[in-house]
Amino acid sequence: MTSPDILGFPEPTLEANGALWTAREIAQQPDMLQATNALVATMADQLRAFVGPLIDDPSARVVLTGAGTSAYIGQCLAPLLDRQLAARVDAVPTTDIVCAPRLYLDPTQRLLLVSFGRSGNSPESLAAVELAESLVDEVHHLVVTCNPTGALARVPVARSMTLLLPEQTHDTSFAMTSSFSCMMYATLAALVPASVRGGRVDAIAAATAQVIDTALPLLHTLAEARHDRVVYLGSGLLQGLAREATLKLGELTNGAVVTCYDSPLGFRHGPKTFVTDSTLVVVFVSNDPHTRRYDHDLIDELRRDGCAARVIEISAQPRDAAAADTLAVRGLQDAHDVELLWPYVAAAQIYAFLHSLARGVTPDNPNPAGIVNRVVQGVQLYALDA
CATH class of the missing domain: 3.40.50.10490 (Glucose-6-phosphate isomerase like protein; domain 1)
Known part of the structure; x- marks a missing residue:
């Protein structure tokens, strides 16, 4: 079988x-x-x-x-x-x-x-x-x-x-x-x-499964492009997720991709200079209507600037006009942002995994030289002075 x-x-x-x-x-x-x-x-x-x-x-x-x-x-x-x-x-x-x-x-x-x-x-x-x-x-x-x-x-x-x-x-x-x-x-x-x-584990799990099942074509395309710089942006709770997404990509590509994370509003204050014509920008879009305006403003600005290689929005409320550059998460359009954490991170994990493979790295052990390890090594602990 x-x-x-x-x-x-x-x-x-x-x-x-x-x-x-x-x-x-x-x-x-x-x-x-x-x-x-x-x-x-x-x-x-x-x-x-x-x-x-x-x-x-x-x-x-x-x-x-x-x-x-x-x-x-x-x-x-x-x-x-x-x-x-x-x-x-x-x-x-x-x-x-x-x-x-x-x-x-x-x-x-x-x-x-x-x-x-x-x-x-x-x-x-x-x-x-x-x-x-x-x-x-x-x-x-x-x-x-x-x-x-x-x-x-x-x-x-x-x-x-x-x-x-x-x-x-x-x-x-x-x-x-x-x-x-x-x-x-x-x-x-x-x-x-x-x-x-709300006890909505069924909806969270279903949305995560939907991303795993349906997002592969877009994520494959992005991985095969092998962008050498990737930015993850998120507002509120999603900024912590942006940080995790950058780490996952750095780990699984063994440091081959330069990464950056921020909030959409914070990104304009200097970090935007990170963007080049080989940079992929990924934005975790909030479900909160107030916050989402700021997310969309930055996304639209980056696309107008034409400086990035591509700007992708991951969203539970996808915009028809941006469908070609959107990874849509279904079934959580009315959810609080906390419920988006799981399907959104699955998309980032899959992209990091596929990008690792595209660069010839082994995801299960991306750093065979042992410079970094599954459980951190080399930490010297010191007694606290009285």
Whole structure:
């Protein structure tokens, strides 16, 4: 029996090109989002009992933390959570906490430290937990991880809870894909009740599947063009996603593509000089009607300028006049921007994957020289001075 294609490729072709794991992990995201939702639902009462006293306390603080892709989970969610929870919510990478802990940790403010880790073995992850324990009078830890044997999942502190995601989300590939999307969904589901966020996992998963199934022709065309510069832009929550998209492209092409991210409004203030006639600009378009005006203004301006090789809009409310340069996301035209995170990131992941292949890079291990690694290496941790 012939295996079904994954992202448009037969499995033997993917395996021969060192791309099978990355393709599988991108393609599995709709199913893994459903599995993650079901898992969190079984833990709803336990999660509520653990996080409720902190997220309902206006004097408390929630810090979403991780390194690299894991840090960008927090950057995507923090602006929304800060509006919806009584507690103050910030996204602070572990890499910032570890190097300047007294700048980011308030000893007197009750803290819920939400730590993300695919493997849970990054040295900064445990160091951030230990620093919070030593510096903050009352700290609670919610660990969101994909690896049951990782150090973060077994963190030796009293006031902690681990949210362990389905086994398949522990991505084998170098780049985080389904681990990113599922840790992000699990955190939203854990901290915001379904009655508030709408419980729309079916619509999110369906839209993500639609992108995976229908966007390949456009993304193939873009990848084969092998643009040497790529800009990702997004407003509000989508700016954090733009940052993750640039990292994914840089990782999977082994640094062959120069990347830049910003908000559409911020891009005019200097970063626009990054654009050349070999630059691809991709804009994650907001569903908020006020925000979307600014997104469209910048898109239309760039097209009038004629400086970029191509300007692509990824949108749940596509414009007929721009159809040829639009990746349309169906079924979420009335959704809040937070629901767009998953189908939008799937498009960015697939483009990075295809661009990697177009350049002859092996996506599952794009840096065989080992200068960068799946779990970061070479970090020297230092004791905090008294």
